[in-house]
Amino acid sequence: MEPFEGVSDLSISTPRPQKRKRGSQHTTTKGISKKRPNIQSSGAFSCFSLGGDDVDIPRRSKFNDARKEEVRGIRRRGACLRCRLLKRACSGEDPCKTCLAAARAAAGSRALMWMECIRPSFQVMNIFDRGTKHPDLGHIQRIMDDLLNDDVSLDFHIPFALNVDAASAHLASWLTDDESRSTFSVVGVFSCSTNTNLLENALDPTLAKDLRLFVHLTTHLYTTDMQGGYREYSDEEIQAVRDFVGQRLLLTLDVLLRPSELEATVEKLGKLKALFLLILGTTVGMRYTCPEVSQPHPL
Structure with missing residues (x-):
């Protein structure tokens, strides 16, 4: 008997290469974590510049007792009407520095302006507290x-x-x-x-x-x-x-x-x-x- 006798039309085929599934390339790197840059906080109240350097914040010096009492008195009297409209800090005098400068600038001018340093407060215009001795x-x-x-x-x-x-x-x-x-x-x-x-x-x-x-x-x-x-x-x-x-x-x-x-x-x-x-x-x-x-x- 000759070899392969009885086997008619037997064809030998080689296995075809299988197609790679979609996403298989991503599955190989899915478990790998990406490296993130380590960001360190430079402080909650820290300022920064374009160069990345910290910037020192200027701090106001502390007032002495005399200055504190002066500021307290100005806040108690309140700003005058001109300083309120111009949104400026009122110096507190009568007239204040802003009103005095406006009066000097308008001296000799024909411009219609009000020159008074008006404080819209009844307490400032109080004429009953004169420091005189009253009964208890x-x-x-x-x-x-x-x-x-x-x-x-x-x-x-x-x-x-x-x-x-x-x-x-x-x-x-x-x-x-x-x-x-x-x-x-x-x-x-x-x-x-x-x-x-x-x-x-x-x-x-x-x-x-x-x-x-x-x-x-x-x-x-x-x-x-x-x-x-x-x-x-x-x-x-x-x-x-x-x-x-x-x-x-x-x-x-x-x-x-x-x-x-x-x-x-x-x-x-x-x-x-x-x-x-x-x-x-x-x-x-x-x-x-x-x-x-x-x-x-x-x-």
Whole structure:
């Protein structure tokens, strides 16, 4: 028998090369981690330059006690109106350095400018804290309680309802309308208990009482030329009470008129109307406090 007899048409084939699966090349390097550069932090508050070098931050030197007190006083007084508009640091003098430089630059010029160094703060314009010796606080409080038990009798009819809305609307028209004839006294309104009833619900009741005493005692000192006293109290005692309530009114107004304080108010319109009455009454009292007032005013 010959070799391979009985095997007909037997073909011997060689295995074909298999195609490489896609991604097989990536699978070989999948487990190898890439090397990342080691980044070291140079500090949370460190500055850097384009060259990569650290930059030293300039630090302000510490103030001594005298300088700290000076800065404290400037912040307490606040910046003047010109420095606030120009967003500059106010030096705190009266006038400040910025206003003084503006006045010198405008000297001889026809440009219309305001030259005053204005500080929009009631505390800065406070004329009641003069450093004079006053009776103790307890004695002042006893006089205030005694005077508040009494009331001022009015010889006219109040032409508006006793609420903040009606009073603010009527007094606002009284300020703007020059032709209308006044049939009432603003001083009388703010000097009697009506003022307290108007403001004690909208504002702090203490403010309403302070305003009532302030207007009443100020006009009394003005009309009597600070002679003869008031009831059983001397002129010095009455002036001490007037200065005390006047200073407290001005300091409180500075706080109440801050934008943050006004924005935090829930009933904004009612609060603004009450503040208008408070400012108007304080202005009326200040009008009779000024020494240059020599003629009676129709208020």
